[in-house]
Amino acid sequence: MDAAERLFAERGIDAVSLRTINHEAGYSVAALHYHFATRDGLVRALLQRAQPAMFQQRAGMVQLLEAQEHPGVEQIVEALVHPLTAGLRENFSAGVAQLRFLVRLSFDRSPYLASTLEESVALFVPLLRRALPHLEVSTLTRRWLFAADLAQHALANAIEVHLEAAARLAQPDRQLEHLERDLVAFISGGLRAP
Secondary structure: OHHHHHHHHHHOOOOOOHHHHHHHHOOOOOHHHHHHOOHHHHHHHHHHHHHHHHHHHHHHHHHHHHOOOOOOHHHHHHHHHHHHHHHHHHOHHHHHHHHHHHHHHHHOOOHHHHHHHHHHHHHHHHHHHHHOOOOOHHHHHHHHHHHHHHHHHHHHHHHHHHHHHHHHOOOHHHHHHHHHHHHHHHHHHHHHOO
């Protein structure tokens, strides 16, 4: 699965065959067909591996925000960003691979993530309406979609440039903390704009 995750992130879902993944992983030609039947089955298994921990953490953060009468914009954005970085803190190399895979799906506008985007809007826009009642729902929705894309792509790009170097210097948590803080501030400013 690790080889599939890496190849999908590098080349895109449609550009990688099960045969290529089997070869890269050193498996027999039929190994992935046996376990997952199709490329679709493999992609769904990778999502099942990557998303539950993120969704669980995000749900806990959102639940706390829902209990507040006027949740702060930064707190709402933290509930978007922090679960994306949690995997990096637990296991940096595995977290990087998962994030790159998810970003590739997002970048390719993969149908695998369509329901995830809808759920994100349904979860976060009501919170944003309470935090920013002067803005139209359509504006908040559009900005939230921008925010979700920005968070994923900014983290993936930062991993490429900064975090891998920091990991070699044994400081990834510190760099990740700074990156997360700056990203939350930047997205929050965009959401607040008139």
